[in-house]
Amino acid sequence: xxxxxxxxxxxxxxxxxxxxxxxxxxxxxxxxxxxxxxxxxxxxxxxxxxxxxxxxxxxxxxxxxxxxxxxxxxxxxxxxxxxxxxxxxxxxxxxxxxxxxxxxxxxxxxxxxxxxxxxxxxxxxxxxxxxxxxxxxxxxxxxxxxxxxxxxxxxxxxxxxxxxxxxxxxxxxxxxxxxxxxxxxxxxxxxxxxxxxxxxxxxxxxxxxxxxxxxxxxxxxxxxxxxxxxxxxxxxxxxxxxxxxxxxxxxxxxxxxxxxxxxxxxxxxxxxxxxxxxxxxxxxxxxxxxxxxxxxxxxxxxxxxxxxxxxxxxxxxxxxxxxxxxxxxxxxxxxxxxxxxxxxxxxxxxxxxxxxxxxxxxxxxxxxxxxxxxxxxxxxxxxxxxxxxxxxxxxxxxxxxxxxxxxxxxxxxxxxxxxxxxxxxxxxxxxxxxxxxxxxxxxxxxxxxxxxxxxxxxxxxxxxxxxxxxxxxxxxxxxxxxxxxxxxxxxxxxxx
Amino acid sequence: xxxxxxxxxxxxxxxxxxxxxxxxxxxxxxxxxxxxxxxxxxxxxxxxxxxxxxxxxxxxxxxxxxxxxxxxxxxxxxxxxxxxxxxxxxxxxxxxxxxxx
Numbered sequence: 001x002x003x004x005x006x007x008x009x010x011x012x013x014x015x016x017x018x019x020x021x022x023x024x025x026x027x028x029x030x031x032x033x034x035x036x037x038x039x040x041x042x043x044x045x046x047x048x049x050x051x052x053x054x055x056x057x058x059x060x061x062x063x064x065x066x067x068x069x070x071x072x073x074x075x076x077x078x079x080x081x082x083x084x085x086x087x088x089x090x091x092x093x094x095x096x097x098x099x100x101x102x103x104x105x106x107x108x109x110x111x112x113x114x115x116x117x118x119x120x121x122x123x124x125x126x127x128x129x130x131x132x133x134x135x136x137x138x139x140x141x142x143x144x145x146x147x148x149x150x151x152x153x154x155x156x157x158x159x160x161x162x163x164x165x166x167x168x169x170x171x172x173x174x175x176x177x178x179x180x181x182x183x184x185x186x187x188x189x190x191x192x193x194x195x196x197x198x199x200x201x202x203x204x205x206x207x208x209x210x211x212x213x214x215x216x217x218x219x220x221x222x223x224x225x226x227x228x229x230x231x232x233x234x235x236x237x238x239x240x241x242x243x244x245x246x247x248x249x250x251x252x253x254x255x256x257x258x259x260x261x262x263x264x265x266x267x268x269x270x271x272x273x274x275x276x277x278x279x280x281x282x283x284x285x286x287x288x289x290x291x292x293x294x295x296x297x298x299x300x301x302x303x304x305x306x307x308x309x310x311x312x313x314x315x316x317x318x319x320x321x322x323x324x325x326x327x328x329x330x331x332x333x334x335x336x337x338x339x340x341x342x343x344x345x346x347x348x349x350x351x352x353x354x355x356x357x358x359x360x361x362x363x364x365x366x367x368x369x370x371x372x373x374x375x376x377x378x379x380x381x382x383x384x385x386x387x388x389x390x391x392x393x394x395x396x397x398x399x400x401x402x403x404x405x406x407x408x409x410x411x412x413x414x415x416x417x418x419x420x421x422x423x424x425x426x427x428x429x430x431x432x433x434x435x436x437x438x439x440x441x442x443x444x445x446x447x448x449x450x451x452x453x454x455x456x457x458x459x460x461x462x463x464x465x466x467x468x469x470x471x472x473x474x475x476x477x478x479x480x481x482x483x484x485x486x487x488x489x490x491x492x493x494x495x496x
Numbered sequence: 497x498x499x500x501x502x503x504x505x506x507x508x509x510x511x512x513x514x515x516x517x518x519x520x521x522x523x524x525x526x527x528x529x530x531x532x533x534x535x536x537x538x539x540x541x542x543x544x545x546x547x548x549x550x551x552x553x554x555x556x557x558x559x560x561x562x563x564x565x566x567x568x569x570x571x572x573x574x575x576x577x578x579x580x581x582x583x584x585x586x587x588x589x590x591x592x593x594x595x596x597x
Contacts, residue, residue: 017569019577024562037577053568082580089584096585420519423566449523 015057015064015075018085022049023425027466032425038088039340039428040070043469092428094346095353095361098149102350102362104375105140105171106157107132108164109367112195112229123159131164132367139393140365141174145182146397147363155189155213157375159367162192165201172208189213193227193234194241194254202248212245214238216256216278218264218271226261239278255332257284260311262303268315276322276329284332285315287456289376289436305452309459316467323478330482337464338483340429350374352431352457356413359390359406369393371400373409376435388435409434412444420448426461499541502553506536509560513567514538517559524548 019037024046032049035041048063052073057064059075067073071085095101109123109130123130132140144152154175156168172188179186190205191213205212216238217223223235245254258264258271275283287308315331322329336349350357351374359373369392372378377388388409390400400406412434415421424430433453437446440453448454468479504514511529514536518527524547525540538556542549 017572019573019580020569022562022565024558029558037580050565053565086580086584089580093585423516447522449520 015055015059015068015073017053018071018074018082020072021423021425021427025466026462027470033465034067034072035425035428036071036085036088037428038071038085038092038344040072040088040344041341041425042066042070042072088344091344092346095348095357096355098151099147100359100361100363101149101151101348102153102155102357103144103147104155104157104362104364105132105137106159106364106366106378107137107161107167107171109159110163111158111160112163112193125163130159130367132167132365133369134167134170136365136367136369136393137167137171138174139369141171141178143363143365143371143393143397144175145178145184149184151185151187153187153189155191157191160193160195161190162194162196162201165204169204172204176208187211192241193238194245195234195237197241197244202244205245206248210249210253212249212254214242214254214256215259216242216275217258217261218267219274222263222267222271225263226259242278251279255282255284256280257286260285260287260308265303265307265311268311269318272315272318272322272329276327281328282330282332282335283319285312286333289379289439305455305459308456309463312460313463316463320467320471320475320478324474330485333460334464335482335485337429337460338468338479341461341464341468342480342483351433351436354413354415354427354430354432356409356432356434358388358409358413358433358435359401360413363390363400365393371395373406374435376439377405380435380439387438408444412437412446418445418448420454424458426458429461430457499539500549500552502538502540502556503535504538504557504560506531506534509536509564510567511536513563514560516566517556517563520559521556 020034022032022034025031025033025043030046031043032046033041033043034049044063044066051057052063052067057067057073064073064075068075068080071082071088074080074082110125110127111123112125144154154171156171158164161168168190175186188205188208188210189212190210194212194214204210215227217226220235223238224232227234227238229237242254242256256275258275264271271285272283287305288302316334319329319331319334336347336352339345339347350361353361357374358377362374364372364375364378366372366378366381370378370381371390371393372381373388373390380387381389386405388405390403390405412418413432415427415430415432418432421427421430421432434444434446436453437451438444441447441451446453464479468476471479511531515529518529518538518540521527521540524544525542528539528541530537530539540552540556
C-alpha cells in the first residue's frame with residue numbers, strides 16, 4: 001500500500017498572518033528576530049520575512065512550518081486551531097490571574113548606614129517616630145488577606161527592619177494566625193544588612209522559614225566605600241551576618257544584591273570573584289535607581305546605561321568563564337530574561353510585567369500607614385511627590401485600585417499599547433514601568449528613544465540573544481541551564 | 497551643526513510610516529518632516545556635536561521600509577490580535593472582597 005501523494009496532506013495553501021513583531025538584529029542587519037504575541041520567536045533573513053508578510057511563502061518550505069509552529073502564521077483554518085496560542089499567552093500573563101503576590105511591609109525607616117546611593121529616605125537610628133505602629137500593622141494584615149492570591153510573599157523592609165524586629169515578629173505571628181483559616185501559601189523574606197543580628201532573631205527566622213536578602217557590593221574596599229559606617233566595618237559585619245545566617249538557616253537561605261556605583265563599573269571581575277569566594281551561586285548586578293539619596297548624589301555616583309551595558313558584557317564574560325571552570329554562578333536578572341527568551345513560562349518579577357506589576361503585582365505598606373503600588377512610588381513620596389500613593393491601610397483595596405495614582409499607572413501600564421513598545425519585538429517578553437518613566441522623564445508614558453529603561457532592556461535582550469546564538473556549545477548550555485533553573489527560583493527576583 | 501535631509505517618495509511611503517521611523521531618531525537628532533507633492537522630506541539635525549552620522553540616511557531608509565512592513569502586518573492582524581487577547585485574559589479574577597457582590 002502506498003501513501004498518498006504529498007499534496008494530499010496539504011490543505012488550503014493560503015495562510016494568514018498572526019500578530020507578530022520583528023526587529024533587525026544589531027549584529028546582522030540582513031536578519032530579523034520575529035516574535036509571536038506570546039513571545040515565541042525565530043530568527044530568519046529579512047528577505048524571507050518580507051516574503052512571508054507579503055503572502056509568498058510556499059507551504060512546502062521549512063520556513064512555513066517554522067512560522068506555523070510558532071504561531072506567526074496560521075494555515076488552513078479547517079485544520080488549524082489557535083487554542084495553543086491562547087494557552088501560551090495566558091501562561092505568559094499568569095501573574096494577572098490573582099492580583100498582587102508580593103507584599104512589602106516597611107517596619108521602620110531607621111538605618112545605621114549612610115549610603116550615598118540609598119534609594120529610600122533613611123532616618124537616624126534614634127528616630128523611632130519613623131517606625132510602624134501596632135495599629136498600622138494590624139490594618140495592613142487585614143488588607144493583605146483581602147487580596148485573592150493563593151501564594152503571598154511577605155517581605156520586611158526598611159530602613160533596617162532588624163531595628164524593629166519586635167514588629168516583624170508581631171506581623172509574622174498575626175499573618176500566620178490569620179492564615180490558619182485562609183490557607184494561603186506564605187513565604188517570608190527580610191531585606192537586611194544583617195548587622196547586629198541576634199541569636200533570638202535567627203531562631204525566629206529559622207522557625208518561620210524566612211529567606212534573607214542582603215546587600216553586598218563586592219570586595220571589602222568597594223563595599224565599605226559604598227556603604228559607609230563610622231567604624232568602616234560594613235563589609236566585615238555583613239559577611240559575619242551571612243555566615244551566621246547560613247549556619248542557622250542553611251546555605252541557600254541568604255541571597256545578596258550588588259548595587260553598582262561608578263566605581264563598581266571598573267571592577268566586574270573583582271565583584272564576581274568576591275561572590276564566588278563567599279560561596280554564593282547567584283549574584284544580582286543592579287544599576288543605580290533615580291530615587292532618594294541616589295538622585296541627590298547622582299553626579300558623583302551615576303553613569304549612563306551605555307556604561308552599564310559595557311560593564312554587563314564584561315561581567316557576563318567572566319560569569320561564563322567561571323561556569324566553564326565548573327563553578328555554578330548565575331546572574332539573577334540574566335536568568336529571568338533567559339527564562340523569558342528560552343522557556344514558555346511566566347515570571348515573578350514585578351518590574352517587568354505588562355500590565356505593569358505596580359499595584360497589580362506588588363503592594364507596599366509603609367511605616368506610616370500609607371500604601372503604595374511599588375517601592376519606587378514610596379521613594380518618590382519620600383522625595384515629596386505623592387503622585388502614586390494609593391491610600392491608607394484603613395481603606396479598602398477597591399479604594400486603592402480606583403485612586404488617581406492607580407489610574408495614572410494603569411493609563412501607562414500596558415507595554416503593548418505604548419508608543420514604540422507597541423511595535424517592539426521584545427515587548428512580549430518585556431514590561432511597562434510607568435513609575436520609573438515618571439521618575440526619570442517626568443511622564444509616566446515616557447519617550448522610548450531616550451528611555452533608560454528601554455535602553456537597558458533592549459541592550460540586555462540583544463546581548464543575550466547574540467550570546468545564545470553565537471556562543472560556544474558550553475556557553476549555550478550554561479545560559480540554557482540558567483533559564484531552566486529560573487522556573488523554580490522565581491521568588492527571589494521579586495525582592496530585587 | 498549641519499542638517500541631513502532624506503527624501504522619500506510620497507507615492508510609496510505614507511506620512512504615518514515615515515513619522516514612526518523618524519521618531520526612533522529623536523534621541524540624538526531634532527527631527528522635522530516636510531512634504532511637497534512628490535516627496536516626504538525628513539530633516540535630521542544632531543542635538544550635540546559628535547553624533548553618529550555614519551550612513552544615517554541609509555539607516556533611516558531601511559527603518560522606513562521596516563515600518564512599512566509593520567503597517568502591513570498591523571492591517572492584517574490587529575482585529576485578531578484584539579480578539580485573541582480578550583479571549584486569553586477573560587478569566588482574570590476580581591479582588592476577593594468584590595466576589596459575590
